[in-house]
Amino acid sequence: MLILAPSLLAADFKCLEQQVKAVEEAGAGYLHLDVMDGAFVPSISFGMPVLKSLRECTGLVFDVHMMVEEPGRYVNDIRGCGADLICVHQEACVHLDRTVNQIREAGLKAAVALNPATPVSSLEYILPELDMVLIMSVNPGFGGQKFIPYALDKVRCLREMAEKKNPSLDIQVDGGVTAGNVGALIEAGANVFVAGSAVFKGDPAANVKEFLEVFGRYEARP
Ligand code: DX5
Ligand code: ZN
Numbered sequence: 001m002l003i004l005a006p007s008l009l010a011a012d013f014k015c016l017e018q019q020v021k022a023v024e025e026a027g028a029g030y031l032h033l034d035v036m037d038g039a040f041v042p043s044i045s046f047g048m049p050v051l052k053s054l055r056e057c058t059g060l061v062f063d064v065h066m067m068v069e070e071p072g073r074y075v076n077d078i079r080g081c082g083a084d085l086i087c088v089h090q091e092a093c094v095h096l097d098r099t100v101n102q103i104r105e106a107g108l109k110a111a112v113a114l115n116p117a118t119p120v121s122s123l124e125y126i127l128p129e130l131d132m133v134l135i136m137s138v139n140p141g142f143g144g145q146k147f148i149p150y151a152l153d154k155v156r157c158l159r160e161m162a163e164k165k166n167p168s169l170d171i172q173v174d175g176g177v178t179a180g181n182v183g184a185l186i187e188a189g190a191n192v193f194v195a196g197s198a199v200f201k202g203d204p205a206a207n208v209k210e211f212l213e214v215f216g217r218y219e220a221r222p
Helices: 013-026 048-055 071-080 096-105 151-165 182-188 204-219
Strands: 003-006 030-036 061-067 085-089 109-114 132-136 170-174 192-195
Touching: 003 204, 013 030, 013 048, 013 204, 030 048, 048 061, 048 071, 061 071, 071 085, 071 096, 085 096, 085 132, 096 109, 109 170, 132 151, 151 170, 151 182, 182 204, 192 204
Parallel strands: 003 030, 003 192, 030 061, 061 085, 085 109, 109 132, 132 170, 170 192
Antiparallel strands: none
């Protein structure tokens, strides 16, 4: 199943509730929430209070992308805000196996993100423990950056590895994803797509529908 995960980072913060409801009604599946600490990445975004308030106004799956050092420290707090899935960076966890287990023991879906330069092979042994892997197609920290083309090779390589080690693995791509390049990502083997600017710039509902039309074309293929 192909899922669109609009990234809140690109939304109009003056009217978050309205923006979130617009993408939910248009058919988005996840809400991608980028938590940044100013240490793992240069910028600071938003944290627990924002997640908690939004939880009251939407039924979307909360996909929390933790761009923070040692995110294991926050698993219980993030769960308390209504998260469904926590994604941590391989590069931010000294004891990645322990952090992944903390997320699973908290009853949440566990995902690991890889920065553009981090090889897919670094997840070889932990792959069976994961629900999703996030291939970053920009350097994390900011919205509106240009898609790094070699991310496509990483998606292909990961899908091949997952066929043996975890066939139901979700592969998410984040950074510079548009309705124009999402088809190539689907063909490479990804199935969950984060889009910030491509959803929230202009008319969010119309932009979501444009993505869903592309998904529909691929899903209708024999
Ligand atoms: C970047 C974030 C992304 C960002 C994507 O570090 O992880 O989720 O919001 O924004 P776009 O889709 O504009 O590249
Ligand atoms: Zn993200």
